[in-house]
Amino acid sequence: MDSDFSSRIWADKDKLLRELETALSRSFVRGDPLQRTTKQFAERMGVSESRAATLIHTESAHAAAEATAKGYKETGVSEYQFDASLDLKTCAVCGALDGKTFPVSARETGVSYPPIHPRCRCTTVPVTEFDAGGQRAARNPETGKTEYVDQGMTYEDWYEKYVAGESVEKSTESAIMGNGKQRNGGAAVEKTQPACRSLGELNTEYLEKRFGKLQTKELIIMDERLEHIRQRHPEDVELFEQYGADCALNPDMVLVDEKHEGTVFMVKHLPDTNLNVVTRLALDIDDAGRKNSIMTFYRIRDKNLRKLAEKSELLYKNE
Numbered sequence: 001m002d003s004d005f006s007s008r009i010w011a012d013k014d015k016l017l018r019e020l021e022t023a024l025s026r027s028f029v030r031g032d033p034l035q036r037t038t039k040q041f042a043e044r045m046g047v048s049e050s051r052a053a054t055l056i057h058t059e060s061a062h063a064a065a066e067a068t069a070k071g072y073k074e075t076g077v078s079e080y081q082f083d084a085s086l087d088l089k090t091c092a093v094c095g096a097l098d099g100k101t102f103p104v105s106a107r108e109t110g111v112s113y114p115p116i117h118p119r120c121r122c123t124t125v126p127v128t129e130f131d132a133g134g135q136r137a138a139r140n141p142e143t144g145k146t147e148y149v150d151q152g153m154t155y156e157d158w159y160e161k162y163v164a165g166e167s168v169e170k171s172t173e174s175a176i177m178g179n180g181k182q183r184n185g186g187a188a189v190e191k192t193q194p195a196c197r198s199l200g201e202l203n204t205e206y207l208e209k210r211f212g213k214l215q216t217k218e219l220i221i222m223d224e225r226l227e228h229i230r231q232r233h234p235e236d237v238e239l240f241e242q243y244g245a246d247c248a249l250n251p252d253m254v255l256v257d258e259k260h261e262g263t264v265f266m267v268k269h270l271p272d273t274n275l276n277v278v279t280r281l282a283l284d285i286d287d288a289g290r291k292n293s294i295m296t297f298y299r300i301r302d303k304n305l306r307k308l309a310e311k312s313e314l315l316y317k318n319e
């Protein structure tokens, strides 16, 4: 741990940060290779190239971590889990933090929130009632092993998906959302991408009739949500990329999720199946600054959609 280094970054080195920001955004716009950016930045700041590279890596990680924290606030995530999976082998400090959970309100950069040290590659994941700690254990009937499924998934859907469901070929890369990589391929630049993306504005009329005034019409999804789902259900992410925004902005059916506060199922009929986008609304009683956010999504077959509709309050139906 290089405390002099840390203070150079986290204290009031305004010029450094401004220069870095300029260098990064310029290189991003032009698609410069990271080495060139590093070289230019080193020259401007009068430091060695390796030092400049470390600064760029660490500051980019910091910016990404701050964007994630902002996303936590907007989506109402109150707790996060430290994920040192990349740093586990190399750093004992981060290894010890791995898997631990902390309240977002008490996060401390460099102590309990990344980056912990220069070139720290650690990240965090939100702990929500829709997954992580809230993941539901289910036994895979084929292997007999316990697997974890999203809590937003009903037993019926789980059964359809893993027991009766057809297997869908996994996609490796998506065309629309991309896989997070930019054309210049620089890891540092890639991390400056926003943690949340805005999908448009919800029709709040019937939602407000049921839930009271909403803080905003804006609908967002955290990149982490997409990644999280992509890792386990890439075929669902593919459908989401094609129809997700339309599903939430122009749903065929909207139902109340009776198990989660302020949450609705927004369903769209697709050619072969239906897509259910589970959205937590930004209620007036929530902390200020919240946005309507997609917590999870999954395919739901007609039969299971009928069952879900039978036990859920109907808010909207496109006849």
Ligand SMILES: [Zn+2]
Pocket: 084, 087, 091, 094, 114, 116, 117, 120, 121, 122
């Ligand atoms: Zn680390």
